[in-house]
Amino acid sequence: MTATDTLPRQRFAELVKLQLQGRRFLDRDQERRLLEEAITRYGLSLDQASGLLRGAAQEESIALEGELGASSRELLRTLADRRDRIARDDFRRAVAFYRARSGGGVTEADAQKRVKRLMEELNLQPRPTGRIIRSRRWYRAIEA
Template identity: 60%
Template sequence: MTEGPDATRFGELVRLHTQGRHFLDREEERRLLEDGVTRYRLRLEEARGIVRAAAAEGDMSLEHEVNASAVQLLKTMADRRQRIARRDFDKVVAFYRARAGRNLTPTDAQRRVKRLMEESDLKPARSGRILRTRRWYRQIAE
């Protein structure tokens, strides 16, 4: 694949936009890809490759990649009834924050992991010493 002037200019735009960042969420990635396709006349695969290369170069995580890793981790930690224990949920939240470069607050990371659990049809396990409830999970704001 030969890199033309449009691809070079788009690459510079992506590097400028992602400079000093550790996490690129879906909306920002979509905006960059739209710019690459519309303004710089690149194919979607080319634009996506340039964004991924810039992310790898800048040691930055892309939200969809972090989500995929977190879902796999959740599925690995689930019991045979597809339930996630609170302790395991907290581990996945810590993993998510570490991959996102700690730019996310713990509350935001909990919300994102909860959404991933719901999208993957995983359920919270009961937790507690005396009264075993799912209250810990319900308290995570949507």
């Protein structure tokens, strides 16, 4: 690696640090914009840019939505019953996990929407609740 190769990497690393200041959470759109900038403006490969972004995020204790989504998917698969259903309490646990991993950078309502979207991606269904009349109203009430 020559000195001319390291200059764009250093400049992109500084841009990432600047963008991450004061944040706790970086969503997919923000991640994508930074990666596009690294490729087009700084001439880095996708792997180089991803590595720099992840390293800076880890150094600053910032959660990346892509990585957070992967761990949340695994949690949801673990919480699902044999019929691929998630109980209301388990959904609340998954939302609490998502918020904790994001460092509180995501509101409760936003975390519920994101976890619901992950459930839909995994084809998981909500388990009905109630003693007499069982319904999934708790799940439908979450705005998508």
